Amino acid sequence: MTARRFWRIYSGYLFLVPYAVLFCAFLALPLGYGLVLSFFRWEMLSPAPPQFVGVDNYAEAFQSDYFRNALWATFRFTLMAAPLTVGMALLIALGVNAVSDKRRAFYRAAYFAPAVVSISVAGLVWRFFFQGEFGMFNAWLEPWGWRVPWLTDTRLAMKSIVFMTLWWTVGGPMVVLLAGLHQIPRQLYEAAAIDGANAWRRFRHITIPQLRPVLLFVAIMNIIGSFQVFGQVFMITRGGPEQSTRVLVQYIYETAFTHYRMGYGAAMSWLLFLCIAFFSVLQFRLMRER
Amino acid sequence: MITDYSTTRLRGVALCIVCTALLCVGCDSGGRATVRFWCGFTGPDGRTMLRMIQAFNEENPDARALMQRMDWGTYYNKLFVAGLGGRAPEVFITHVENMERFFQAGFLDAIDDLVDGAAGVDTDDFFPYVWGAVERDGLHYGLPLDVHPQGLFYNKRLFREAGIVDEAGDALPPTDRESFMDALTTLTRDTTGDGRTDQWGFVFTWLRTNMATVTRQFGSTYFTPDFDRCVLTDDATVAAFSFCADLIQRGLVPSPEHFDAWIGFRQGRVAMAFEGIYMLADLEKQSDLEWGAAPLPVLGDRPAAWASSHVMCLRAGLDPETRAAAWRLMRFLSDNMLDWAEGGQVPARHSQIDSARFQNMYAQAAFARQMDYIAYMPPVPFIFEFFSEFDRAAERVLRASASAVDALREAEQKVNVAIERQRRLTEAGGGP
The missing domain is CATH 3.40.190.10 (Periplasmic binding protein-like II)
Structure with a gap:
């Protein structure tokens, strides 16, 4: 093999090396380490060395009502946030796509802007918006004699967080969907219009099928992101009231870094990982068919 | 030309490295x-x-x-x-x-x-x-x-308006349960006549420390003397939780659900709050609030003040x-503790508390009068587990989503599970 040929074949790998190193050091290895850890009882507070306990940590998770509550809170968040975000992003993308080229850049930037704000800042500001006594939302509602317990009612707190999340994250999927809409050949719409298809039918039979791969991508990314929700909750409610918004990642964080129960924390992390994997595969299947 | 440029650049980088190295050496010299x-x-x-x-x-x-x-x-x-x-x-x-x-x-x-x-x-x-x-x-x-005890912050103007004053006409903060309840019933009222309470005699601020003070005053110990088991279903703790829940039930104190307590106090809509001395910085910034500081009233059968x-x-x-x-x-x-105390702390040493300089610090000196009965949270290794459960029980009881007995029983069980886990671990690993 000549040197030139060698390089042509293997130079690609050379470009992969930097990321491969990072991937191994910060993802693959910790992932494997976490899996091993999840079968050990290791409590940092105790001088006792880590001790192999089999599936005890997993068993504890399934028996714990705190784990169940946290899992349920995560599901509730995902069930509300993911469809709403994708749906809203699609609506906005359609709207922005319909305006003239010159204005489009402005709207795209405007809707994307919140995503640029860091979660700590966004969380802090929205906590003030939601604040019961002097918050902005309740100040607006005051003339009608309403005072909404945005964050203090166990039934409402999670919805408030979903609302905030929608504002914060809708821009990302919107930009991706907008790019997807651009890819759809104009001729398809023209042909359909000539055949007499109305706007709804053009949307239903051209836009949606053509957009399917992009929608799939956006939906999966959103579901994965929703399962991992933490920042908003931690900044706005700290899991309250009465732990109604304590999501799984927060519970894992508290278990590992407040109670220093590393093995149990690792086991719950793997359960969360399996959840995310399951739903991602399921969704992939559902949207790939037909 | 290109070579020249890169040489210059290289030289610059080398210079930077040398400078940084020199700086680092400088740090450790002497x-x-x-x-x-x-x-x-x-x-x-x-x-x-x-x-x-x-x-x-x-x-x-x-x-x-x-x-x-x-x-x-x-x-x-x-x-x-x-x-x-x-x-x-x-x-x-x-x-x-x-x-x-x-x-x-x-x-x-x-x-x-x-x-x-x-x-x-x-x-x-x-x-x-x-x-x-x-x-x-x-x-x-x-x-x-230092020591930072909880104490009573009160709104002098509201006390005077309600006629709760001493002979000199100054606001008179309550000292025991009777005077506390009297003040509470007088001060909690609807000032605008729209049927909604808009001035509160008392609010719960940070539930954990507020409930710690009240339970200690009722005689709770939270644990058996050797910290072997958690005890939250004893008469004292249940009575303390029930007493507080009852105040909310009767409409004398707002539910923690609907009221941002400390803000309310600063807005002048709340007459009394139990808070740590470290809140002083907040109040000192505020010139439009006539606030006072005093030892906590005794709501149970003994004096106690949460402190850390x-x-x-x-x-x-x-x-x-x-x-x-x-x-x-x-x-x-x-x-140099007295400099530190200025910002809202109580010194840990007698000589400093007795000094004229400290006695001139109004709120600090008032809260320091409780030094003989301050109460720390228990020194247990599973303190964070205890806090989580104690906080949760307090939240559930004061928001009326569980009875005192039920909430405390659940908390007690959960803490005992943590203690048991700790014990098994210690036995297994030959711990401390």
Whole structure:
């Protein structure tokens, strides 16, 4: 093999090396380490060395009502946030796509802007918006004699967080969907219009099928992101009231870094990982068919 | 041309490296012992502490203290992880109730030889309760910096308007349950006549510390004397929780659900609140509020006031020279406690509390009158588990989503599970 040929074949790998190193050091290895850890009882507070306990940590998770509550809170968040975000992003993308080229850049930037704000800042500001006594939302509602317990009612707190999340994250999927809409050949719409298809039918039979791969991508990314929700909750409610918004990642964080129960924390992390994997595969299947 | 450019660039980079190296060498020159000092004083107290550290560095040319501040919310995580990795700072602050876990993990060094040494301190000067709290097996593992007790903040104007005054016409804060209930029923009212209460006699602020004070006043101990089991379903704790829930039920106190308590006090819509002395900074900034400070009224059958202390701890395993410098810093901070007290703290030493300068600090001196019956949270290694459960029970009971007995029983069970786990682990691994 000549040197030139060698390089042509293997130079690609050379470009992969930097990321491969990072991937191994910060993802693959910790992932494997976490899996091993999840079968050990290791409590940092105790001088006792880590001790192999089999599936005890997993068993504890399934028996714990705190784990169940946290899992349920995560599901509730995902069930509300993911469809709403994708749906809203699609609506906005359609709207922005319909305006003239010159204005489009402005709207795209405007809707994307919140995503640029860091979660700590966004969380802090929205906590003030939601604040019961002097918050902005309740100040607006005051003339009608309403005072909404945005964050203090166990039934409402999670919805408030979903609302905030929608504002914060809708821009990302919107930009991706907008790019997807651009890819759809104009001729398809023209042909359909000539055949007499109305706007709804053009949307239903051209836009949606053509957009399917992009929608799939956006939906999966959103579901994965929703399962991992933490920042908003931690900044706005700290899991309250009465732990109604304590999501799984927060519970894992508290278990590992407040109670220093590393093995149990690792086991719950793997359960969360399996959840995310399951739903991602399921969704992939559902949207790939037909 | 291209070569010229890159040579120049290379030279620049080399120069930078040399400069950085020189700077680093400069840091360590002079043989000064470096004492890293970690704390969570990120508020106005941090500025005071920084001034004290600067003063220490000026007075001690052979030592250099470096303060690092981080938010209390994540402080302990970072400290603990640093300790595990052997990178803990030489001196660090812990709250007295969190000391136990650092002690159990073996991070702390006993300071008794330093206390008794040539540059020691008179331990009789410390309040026995405070000095006793840092003792483990006859040795002391930290030097208490301060005490921050809870006390009664009250709105003088609202008291005067309601006619709750002494002979001189000054607002008269309640001292026992009877006068507290009288004040409460008079002060909680609907001032606008729209059928909604808009002025409250009392609010629960931070549920954990508020409930800690009330339960202690009713006689709760939370644990069996040897900390073997958690006891929250005893008569005292149930009675204390029920008493508080009843105040809300009767409409005398707002439910924590619908009211931002401390803000309400600052807005002048609340007459009384139990808060820590550290809230002083908030109030001093406010000129339009006529507030007063007094010892807490006794709602149960004995006086008690929730309190905590910042304790300066020394990392185990320091070389003698660094250890001596670290001790000098700890002593310096303890000796200059009155500067620190200005910001809203009570000193841990009799001589400092008795000083004229301290007695002139209005709120601090008022809260310091409770020093004989301050109550720390229990020194248990599973304190964070206890806090989670205690907080949750308080929230559920005061929001009326569970009865006192039910909520406390559940909390008790959960804490006991944590204790049991700890015990099994200790037995299995031959722990401390």
